[in-house]
Amino acid sequence: MTSGAPRTRRGFDLRFPKTVLVAVVVILCIPAAIAVNVLAFDGRAYYVTALAIITLSMLPFAVAFEGRKPQARELVVIAVLVAITVAGRAAFFMVPQFKPVVALVIISGAALGPMSGFVVGSLSGFVSNFIFGQGPWTPWQMFAFGMIGFIAGLVFSRMAAAIGSGDAPVHARGGNASEKADTDSVFAQPDGTAVWGWDVKGRLRTERIRIALLCVFGFVITFVLYGILLDTAAATIFSSSISFDTLLLMYISGAPFNLVHAISTVVFLLLLARTMIEKLERVKKKYGFMQGVS
Amino acid sequence: MTASAADRSIFAGYHPIINYVFFGYAVLVPILFMHPVLLAISFASAFSWFVYLNRGRGLKFGLGLVVPLMVIAALFNPAFNHEGATILFYMNDNPITLESVIYGICAAVMIGGVILWFACYNAVMTSDKFIYLFGRMVPAMSLVISMALRFIPRYRAQAGRIASARRGIGFDVSSGKFLRRVRSGGEILSVMVTWALENAIETSDSMRSRGYGLSGRTAYSVYRFDSRDRAMLVAMLALMAAVATALAAEVVSVMFFPLFTVSGTSPFGMAAFACHAAVCVIPLALDVREDVVWRMSLK
Numbered sequence: 345m346t347s348g349a350p351r352t353r354r355g356f357d358l359r360f361p362k363t364v365l366v367a368v369v370v371i372l373c374i375p376a377a378i379a380v381n382v383l384a385f386d387g388r389a390y391y392v393t394a395l396a397i398i399t400l401s402m403l404p405f406a407v408a409f410e411g412r413k414p415q416a417r418e419l420v421v422i423a424v425l426v427a428i429t430v431a432g433r434a435a436f437f438m439v440p441q442f443k444p445v446v447a448l449v450i451i452s453g454a455a456l457g458p459m460s461g462f463v464v465g466s467l468s469g470f471v472s473n474f475i476f477g478q479g480p481w482t483p484w485q486m487f488a489f490g491m492i493g494f495i496a497g498l499v500f501s502r503m504a505a506a507i508g509s510g511d512a513p514v515h516a517r518g519g520n521a522s523e524k525a526d527t528d529s530v531f532a533q534p535d536g537t538a539v540w541g542w543d544v545k546g547r548l549r550t551e552r553i554r555i556a557l558l559c560v561f562g563f564v565i566t567f568v569l570y571g572i573l574l575d576t577a578a579a580t581i582f583s584s585s586i587s588f589d590t591l592l593l594m595y596i597s598g599a600p601f602n603l604v605h606a607i608s609t610v611v612f613l614l615l616l617a618r619t620m621i622e623k624l625e626r627v628k629k630k631y632g633f634m635q636g637v638s
Numbered sequence: 639m640t641a642s643a644a645d646r647s648i649f650a651g652y653h654p655i656i657n658y659v660f661f662g663y664a665v666l667v668p669i670l671f672m673h674p675v676l677l678a679i680s681f682a683s684a685f686s687w688f689v690y691l692n693r694g695r696g697l698k699f700g701l702g703l704v705v706p707l708m709v710i711a712a713l714f715n716p717a718f719n720h721e722g723a724t725i726l727f728y729m730n731d732n733p734i735t736l737e738s739v740i741y742g743i744c745a746a747v748m749i750g751g752v753i754l755w756f757a758c759y760n761a762v763m764t765s766d767k768f769i770y771l772f773g774r775m776v777p778a779m780s781l782v783i784s785m786a787l788r789f790i791p792r793y794r795a796q797a798g799r800i801a802s803a804r805r806g807i808g809f810d811v812s813s814g815k816f817l818r819r820v821r822s823g824g825e826i827l828s829v830m831v832t833w834a835l836e837n838a839i840e841t842s843d844s845m846r847s848r849g850y851g852l853s854g855r856t857a858y859s860v861y862r863f864d865s866r867d868r869a870m871l872v873a874m875l876a877l878m879a880a881v882a883t884a885l886a887a888e889v890v891s892v893m894f895f896p897l898f899t900v901s902g903t904s905p906f907g908m909a910a911f912a913c914h915a916a917v918c919v920i921p922l923a924l925d926v927r928e929d930v931v932w933r934m935s936l937k
Contacts, residue, residue: 385670422782424789584719619831631839
C-alpha cells in the first residue's frame with residue numbers, strides 16, 4: 345500500500361545474505377538426503393528422507409523470519425492469528441476434516457503477506473498438535489499449512505488491501521440487517537446503481553468476485569496441496585515401495601476426506617474472509633505496521 | 639492434556655535435552671532400521687510405558703486405536719506390493735509374497751511403536767520444554783508459540799464474557815432459532831477478533847516499553863543441567879553409540895526384498911539388542927523405581 349515502506353519487510357527477502365546461504369545449503373542438502381537414502385538404505389527410507397526434505401525446506405523461512413528481527417507488534421498479531429486458528433481447529437474437533445484452519449491461514453497470508461502467512465500456517469499446525477497430539481504427521485502439516493499461507497500471501501496481498509481499504513462503501517456490503525435496511529431506504533436509487541456518485545453495484549460485484557476467487561483458491565489448494573501432500577506422507581510410512589499404484593490408491597482413498605476439507609475451507613472463507621481481512625487491514629492501518637507487505 | 643502424567647513421570651523431570659535425545663532415538667531408530675527384534679523391543683517398551691503412564695485409559699487407546707491402525711498397515715503392504723521371491727498364493731492374479739507379508743507386519747509394529755512413543759511424548763512433555771530448548775535457535779517463533787498457547791485459554795474466557803454480555807441484551811447463543819443462534823455466534827467471534835487484535839497492540843506496546851528486542855536481555859528458565867542429567871546423558875549416549883556401531887557395521891541388519899534375510903544372532907548382535915532394550919526401558923524403569931521407592935517409604 346504505502347510505497348515508502350521499507351522493502352525489507354516484503355515477504356521473502358533474498359537480499360538478506362543469511363537467507364541466501366541457507367537456501368543454497370538446503371538446495372544442496374535435498375539431493376544429499378536422497379543420495380544417503382539410496383546409498384545407505386537401498387532407497388527404502390522413504391519416510392525419513394521425505395521428512396528430511398520437508399524439514400530442510402522450512403529452514404529458509406525460519407531463518408528469513410528470524411533474520412528480519414520482527415517487531416513486537418508483528419509478533420503479537422501473528423500469535424493472535426495462530427491462537428485463533430488453533431482455537432478454530434479445537435472448536436470443530438468433533439467434525440472430522442471440517443476445519444477452519446486452511447481458511448484462516450489463507451486469510452492471514454492474504455492480509456499479512458507471504459512471510460507471515462507461512463509463519464501463521466506452520467506454527468498453527470505445530471501449536472494445535474500440542475492439543476491434538478504431536479506425531480509423525482506434524483512436520484507435514486506444518487509444511488502444508490505454511491506453504492498455503494505463503495502462496496496465499498503471494499497471490500492475494502494486493503487484493504486483501506483492496507478489500508480492507510473499503511473501496512465499496514460499508515453500507516453496501518451487507519453490514520447488519522438493520523443498518524442495511526436503513527441505508528437501503530436512505531441511499532439506494534430505484535435502479536440500485538449510482539449512489540452519491542459511487543457505483544455501489546459495480547463495487548459490490550468486484551468484491552464478490554474477489555471473495556469468489558479466494559474461495560476457488562482455497563478449494564484447489566486444500567484439495568491439491570494439503571490433501572496430496574499428506575496422502576503422500578501416509579504412503580511413505582505405510583508402504584515398502586512407492587509406486588504409481590500405491591500413490592494413486594492413497595489419493596483415491598483420501599479424496600472424500602480431502603473433498604470435505606476443501607469444502608469446509610470454502611465455507612469458512614465465505615463466512616470469515618471479508619470480516620477478518622477488514623479487521624486485520626484496519627489494525628494495520630490504525631497502528632501503521634506491516635504496511636510494506638500489502 | 640495430562641498434566642498429571644507429566645508431573646508423575648520422573649523421566650519428565652530430567653533436563654529437556656535428555657527428553658529430546660531419548661524421544662529422537664526412540665522414534666528414528668525403528669523408522670530407519672526395521673529389524674524385527676529392534677522393532678519388538680521398541681514396541682513393547684513404548685506400550686508398557688504408555689499403559690503405565692495412563693493406566694486403563696492407556697490400554698483403551700492402545701487396543702482401540704493403535705491395534706486397528708496396525709492391522710491396516712499389515713494388510714496394506716502385501717496387498718499392493720508384489721516384490722519378493724516367495725509367492726504364497728495369487729489374489730486377483732496378483733502374487734502375495736511372504737516377504738511382503740513380513741514387511742507389512744514389521745511396518746505395522748514400527749508404526750504402532752512410533753505412535754505410542756508420540757503418545758508418551760504428548761503425555762509427559764510440556765510445550766515449555768520445547769520452547770526452552772529451541773528458544774535460542776528461533777527466538778521469534780518460540781515467542782509466537784508461547785504467546786499463542788497463552789492466548790487460547792484467554793480467548794475462551796473472553797468469549798464467555800462476550801457471550802454473557804450479549805445474553806444480557808437479549809442475544810443468547812444457547813436459545814432461539816438456529817439461524818439466529820449461528821448469527822449470534824458469528825457476532826461473538828467478530829467481537830472476539832477485534833478485541834484480540836486491539837489487545838495484541840496493547841501487549842506489544844507493553845513489550846516494547848519493557849525493552850523487548852534490546853540486546854543483553856536474558857531468558858528465564860527453570861531447567862538446570864545437573865550431575866544427575868550429566869550421568870544420564872552419558873549413559874544414554876554410550877548405549878546409543880553401541881547400537882549405532884552395530885547397525886553401521888551391519889552386525890544387526892535386515893533385508894526384506896527379494897529374500898527376507900536378517901542378522902544379529904552373533905554375540906555382538908545380542909549385545910546391541912541388549913543396549914537398545916536398555917535405552918528403551920529407561921523412562922519406564924525410572925518411573926517404576928520411583929513408585930516403588932515411594933510406596934516403600936509410606937510403609
